[in-house]
Amino acid sequence: MTEFRRAYGAAPWHLVLLLGCFAVTGWIALRLAGEPAAGRMLLWFLGAVVAHDLVLFPVYASVDRVLRAALGRRGGPSALNHVRVPALGAGLLFLVSLPGILGLGDGTYASATGLAPRPLLGRWLAVSGALFAASALLYLARRLRHGPG
Template identity: 65%
Template structure:
């Protein structure tokens, strides 16, 4: 019995529990897939499910990684990792990341998507959101800039 178990592990690559758990997980997913297969929009759901992974792993991640690389190249080494005092790189990274995240999360309002359903639900338009996002982003950069200047001044004085 023990030998059989060891041979199973060697062939499969993990214990029987591992297989059982995964089969359970796929059973739920397959059941949901079969249930939704009859829906006219099933293809779209699948597309969005897989598309979400592709969009994150092969679009969003390369984009922000490239942006960070460009920023690091632009900010010279001495400023990115100063021996003492604040890092200019990080004081640019943080507001940039925050502004990008706000854009991503609140994108429908900022880009005025779904105007009709929005109007039907709220009785309003999406006019103010782009300006608000720009202002919020500007405020984040400004706050970070002021903090950087203050920390530099303090580091020099100390």
């Protein structure tokens, strides 16, 4: 076992999981091969990869570095993850809600759900605020339990 770990660089379950991911990816690629919109999906996927790697990752890595420097490491629970987790949730929810917030596909959304897409911005703001509020309350509870500084 240690010989495998030394040669591969990780545990055997990592290789099994990775092979499973490749199998699922291959199955999806085969399913999409006959689709007429497969080229557009591939273009969208590549655009998302480029946008993430060249734009989003440097932005959130820089923000994380600034937050780590600002918050530092003091006694008690760290506030950093209490900012990271709701920010991640709000960011992902924003990306999912963005077409509706921008009004793209209003007719499709209305015909599929029977709802008007206009309140999506307010709903996103409310859910994001709730995520940050819940995280702040959890941080406060942890700080109170830990005691003074």
